[in-house]
Structures are given as C-alpha cells and as structure tokens.
Amino acid sequence: MARRSKAAVAVSALLAVGATAAGAVGWSTTHTGQDTKATAPVRVRTATVTRTDLSDSRTLPGTLGFGRSHVLRSTSQGVVTLLPKPGARAARGKALYRIDDRPVPVFFGDTPFFRTLAKTGVRGHDVSVLADNLRALGYDTGPAVTPAGPGEGEEFTPALAAALKRWQHDTGQDATGTLVPGRAVVLPGPVRVDTVEAQPGDAADAALLTYTSAAKSVTVAVEATDVGTIKAGHKAHISLPDGRTIRGTVTTLGRTVQGGGTAQDTAEQTGPATIDVTVVPDRAADVQSLDAAAVQVRFDTTTRKGVLAVPVSALVALREGGYALQRPDGTLVAVTTGMFAGGLVEVSGKALTDGLKVVTAS
Structure with a gap:
C-alpha cells in the first residue's frame, strides 16, 4: 500500500506540472489585439506517442x-572410514563415503531404503527407486511389475534381484542380490557436499555431512x-x-x-x-x-504488449475529470489511461496514433 501511495503522489505531482504546461501554452496563443509587435512563439517540450511493451517490475x-542445506545421517552400523570433501558432487551409482571400508554408493530418488530387499514379491516405493536406478545405470531389470492400484510401487522380482546382483559384482560389493539398508544411500539428485560433520573413526549411525543442490x-x-x-x-x-x-x-x-x-x-x-x-x-x-x-x-x-504510451508528464488533468494529451498547437486529445511503468503510461483514445507529437512538462 505504501508503494501505491508514493506512486499516486508522484503521478499527481507530474499531472500538476503537465496542467501548468498546458495552461502556459493556452495563454501563449491568446491575443488581445493590443500587440504592436509580433512575439516569438513559445518553445515547448514535446514527446511522441509510441507503440511499445510496458512491464510493471519490482x-x-x-x-x-x-540453497538450503540438508543433513545426511547414516543408518549403518560400523565405523566411518572415508568421507568426501566439501564441494564434492554425488553421482548415481558411485560411492559417496565408506563404512567399515565398504563403499556406500548413491541412488537418486525420494524414498530411502528402509528395509532389507531380499524376498521376491514385496512391493513398495523403495523397490521402485532400486529398479529406476539400475535401469538408469544400464542394467536389464526385466519388465516392471506394478499392482493394479496406483502409487504402490514396483514388485521385487527375480529379474530385478538378478540385476542387483550383477551391479553389486561390477562395483566390487558382495554379490548377494539382496539390498540391506545402509549399504546404499538415496539422495534427491546429483547434490553437492556442503560441510562434513563427521570424521574417520566416528560411529557410522550419526550425521555424516550436509548437502545442498548442485545447481x-x-x-x-x-x-x-x-x-x-x-x-x-x-x-x-x-x-x-x-x-x-x-x-x-x-x-x-x-x-x-x-x-x-x-x-x-x-x-x-x-x-x-x-x-x-x-x-x-x-x-x-x-x-x-x-x-x-x-x-x-x-x-x-x-506486461502489456504493443500498447500506445507517453511519458507520465504528458498527461493533462481535465477539470471535469479524466485526462488528455495536448498537441503542440494547443488542442487537447482526450485519453484513457492504463498501466503505469517506468515513467510511461499506457494511453488509448480515438484520435491517438503512433508517432503523434504531444506536449510534455519535462
């Protein structure tokens, strides 16, 4: 509301100046018949009605x-043996830190691994995270099996377990085809390590680091x-x-x-x-x-595109209400005002054309 009040005061002041200019031009074109010498015409400032785009900006x-940092806590039991440095980026399928000298790789998703995935037939969003990441890493997980009801996640199938086993073998892990919580960490994307909270030798089930968006x-x-x-x-x-x-x-x-x-x-x-x-x-x-x-x-x-606009100081407040623009010859053109932005005002009216010269107070 304060911004609007200030803008209204500024516009009122400019209109008052515009009205004064209009009065000056009107007086200069009035003759009493007593002049004995020709007087030089009064020089006035003019502006041009232009077609332009107006934007109301702040x-x-x-x-x-x-962005905001988030704390990464490990659910592993054991001892921290290696941690990343601040500024490091998390990459899908790559180890971010080590617990008991075992690499803990990163998967991307929105559901952490909260249970052991070993028995085929179980369903859930954690299974979907596992399957999505293995597919992204180039492993064949077989056809995705999902329940009839939406939003319940994929099924842990024998084909998915076999893909998990191949990935574990390829990355130097125990190739069991079983995923235990804490052996992989789920992050929202390729995040950036902000600060390191733990140090080698600390218990693993604690805050290890903070991370932010990589962008x-x-x-x-x-x-x-x-x-x-x-x-x-x-x-x-x-x-x-x-x-x-x-x-x-x-x-x-x-x-x-x-x-x-x-x-x-x-x-x-x-x-x-x-x-x-x-x-x-x-x-x-x-x-x-x-x-x-x-x-x-x-x-x-x-944003108002392709509208006719003039400087605010060209507006003339009419005694009967409303506004007008004044041509250099002193005649007035009634206008309707629209958007105010950057010292310009949108105007419209029957006699307005792009390129019309009008008097302005500054």
Missing part, C-alpha cells in the same frame, strides 16, 4: 548460493502480500556484483511464511511476513565464478 535483494540459485524473500503476482516459470533479471545482468527463471515458491509477528513476539518474528522465492539462472556458466553473493532480482510481474 526489484528485490536476493542471495546467490546453493546455484538465488533466494529472494518476497512479502507474502505480493507473492501472488509471481509464478513458477516467470522470467527474472539478476544483477550480479560485477555489474552484469543475467536472465533467470522462477522455479519454486516457498510454502512457509516467515516473520510477520507482533511486538509481543521474538525479534526473529518481527517485520513483514515473507515467502522465499527461488530463481535459477538460465545459464549456469553465468555464475560459474561465484559460490555466494548478494544480488538484486527484478521481477516483471505484469
């Missing part, structure tokens, strides 16, 4: 980085009352510390409202309520040299 501070993104705190104008898939412009501006895409709108507390709440809760919006650079190479940085993000929330 620029907000953001933080470039790898860099920008997190922007947007006031909850404004976030409705920003949608996933919208384009944004990211201004980097070195002066470059790159393009990005809104990928995620947070579901947790932060802040917005009252004076009785703790200091961390005061201030406007905000929601985190994630913007991913369209080209990862544009931010390759940066791991973290404070940036500015411009969101173009509303």
Whole structure:
C-alpha cells in the first residue's frame, strides 16, 4: 500500500506540472489585439506517442548460493572410514563415503531404503527407486511389475534381484542380490557436499555431512502480500556484483511464511511476513565464478504488449475529470489511461496514433 501511495503522489505531482504546461501554452496563443509587435512563439517540450511493451517490475535483494542445506545421517552400523570433501558432487551409482571400508554408493530418488530387499514379491516405493536406478545405470531389470492400484510401487522380482546382483559384482560389493539398508544411500539428485560433520573413526549411525543442490540459485524473500503476482516459470533479471545482468527463471515458491509477528513476539518474528522465492539462472556458466553473493532480482510481474504510451508528464488533468494529451498547437486529445511503468503510461483514445507529437512538462 505504501508503494501505491508514493506512486499516486508522484503521478499527481507530474499531472500538476503537465496542467501548468498546458495552461502556459493556452495563454501563449491568446491575443488581445493590443500587440504592436509580433512575439516569438513559445518553445515547448514535446514527446511522441509510441507503440511499445510496458512491464510493471519490482526489484528485490536476493542471495546467490546453493540453497538450503540438508543433513545426511547414516543408518549403518560400523565405523566411518572415508568421507568426501566439501564441494564434492554425488553421482548415481558411485560411492559417496565408506563404512567399515565398504563403499556406500548413491541412488537418486525420494524414498530411502528402509528395509532389507531380499524376498521376491514385496512391493513398495523403495523397490521402485532400486529398479529406476539400475535401469538408469544400464542394467536389464526385466519388465516392471506394478499392482493394479496406483502409487504402490514396483514388485521385487527375480529379474530385478538378478540385476542387483550383477551391479553389486561390477562395483566390487558382495554379490548377494539382496539390498540391506545402509549399504546404499538415496539422495534427491546429483547434490553437492556442503560441510562434513563427521570424521574417520566416528560411529557410522550419526550425521555424516550436509548437502545442498548442485545447481546455484538465488533466494529472494518476497512479502507474502505480493507473492501472488509471481509464478513458477516467470522470467527474472539478476544483477550480479560485477555489474552484469543475467536472465533467470522462477522455479519454486516457498510454502512457509516467515516473520510477520507482533511486538509481543521474538525479534526473529518481527517485520513483514515473507515467502522465499527461488530463481535459477538460465545459464549456469553465468555464475560459474561465484559460490555466494548478494544480488538484486527484478521481477516483471505484469506486461502489456504493443500498447500506445507517453511519458507520465504528458498527461493533462481535465477539470471535469479524466485526462488528455495536448498537441503542440494547443488542442487537447482526450485519453484513457492504463498501466503505469517506468515513467510511461499506457494511453488509448480515438484520435491517438503512433508517432503523434504531444506536449510534455519535462
């Protein structure tokens, strides 16, 4: 509401100046008949009615980085013998760390291995994760067997067990055709190791490390009352510390409202309520040299394409209400205003044409 009030005051001030300019031109073309000498015409500033695209944008501070970190806890029993270094990337089918000097490879998915997979015929999303990853690694798992009901996961078949056994043999593991929890770790994708929490010699059933997304993104705190104008898939412009501006895409709108507390709440809760919006650079190479940085993000929330527009200072407030534009000869053209953006205003009217010259106050 504060932004709108300021904009309204600014527009009112400009319109007042525009009205003054209009009055000046009107006076300069009035003759009393008592002039004995020709007077030089008053020079006025003009602008051109142009057809253009208008965008209502807002620029907000953001933080470039790898996003929120998550803790990886091992469910293995044993001793940690090898850990990755910060910055390492998790790769499908490759070991991320070692427990009792056994490699613990990575699978991608959204369901961890929470039980031993040994008996054929069992079904579940953990079985689906196993099958999907073995297929992605090039192993023939046979036809996928799924129940009639949706969302129950695949069946652990003899063909899938045989594929598991071949993969275990190829990666130097005990080729049992059985998967035990803790012998493989499930991660959401090719993540990046952020910090290492444990060290060799620690018990394995603890927090080992934290990880983040492997792709860099920008997190922007947007006031909850404004976030409705920003949608996933919208384009944004990211201004980097070195002066470059790159393009990005809104990928995620947070579901947790932060802040917005009252004076009785703790200091961390005061201030406007905000929601985190994630913007991913369209080209990862544009931010390759940066791991973290404070940036500015411009969101173009509303766009009007191919409209006629003039500077706001060209508007003349009419005494009877509404607005007009003034031609250099002093005549007025009634207009209807539309979107205001970047010092321009959308105008429409019967007598308006692209290229028309109009008087402006600045």
